[in-house]
Amino acid sequence: MKHLFLFIHFITIIGFSQTTESRIKNFNLEKDLGIQGYDPVAYFTTNKAVKGKPEFQHNHNGIIYYFSSNNNKALFIKSPSKYEPQYGGWCAYAIGKTSEKVKINPTTFKIINNKLYLFYNAYLTNTLKLWNKNESILKANADINWNHLIKE
Incomplete structure (x- = not known):
């Protein structure tokens, strides 16, 4: 039973890493950075393209996003699919x-x-x-x- 658990755990990890790897492969990235450092939330809240700041970054499934504020970062973390x-x-x-x-x-x-x-x-x-x-x-x-x- 212990071996079965370890096997399932191992397969889950492999499956997740392949999913993350293929997801990253399909994204338009520059050094793992999404949208060239622009804040994905600002497009919705200001209707403008706003450059994010490295101090407000978040790694979502291997893709790094910069945000213009902690508030925007929190909104993204709460619902990333809404903003990607x-x-x-x-x-x-x-x-x-x-x-x-x-x-x-x-x-x-x-x-x-x-x-x-x-x-x-x-x-x-x-x-x-x-x-x-x-x-x-x-x-x-x-x-x-x-x-x-x-x-x-």
């Missing part, structure tokens, strides 16, 4: 259009149905503007494409 960006923080437009993981500009974002979507915006290409032209189709495609990407 969709599609692993990759460009929502690119996921919907071509199923590619494209870097984002954290200041280019949109809140849709209380979810955070981030977009590429550089070199005269603002993908949020392209997304807005065909949002319903792109979002439906992005949802399907993302489910395929995370299974790879």
Whole structure:
């Protein structure tokens, strides 16, 4: 019985680490940092992209987030799925259009149905503007494409 317990415990640890590892693999990170150091809660509370501070950081399943205040950090800890960006923080437009993981500009974002979507915006290409032209189709495609990407 003791060996069975240890075996189940070991398998649980392996399963968790693989889940965490695959989750991290699918996130748009720079040195384990999500959203390039921007505060995920501030998008919702201020409707602005606000740089977080290292002194208000939290590691959620291997992804480090910075927050602009202890209050925002506490809100995130209470409900991380409410604040984490969709599609692993990759460009929502690119996921919907071509199923590619494209870097984002954290200041280019949109809140849709209380979810955070981030977009590429550089070199005269603002993908949020392209997304807005065909949002319903792109979002439906992005949802399907993302489910395929995370299974790879």
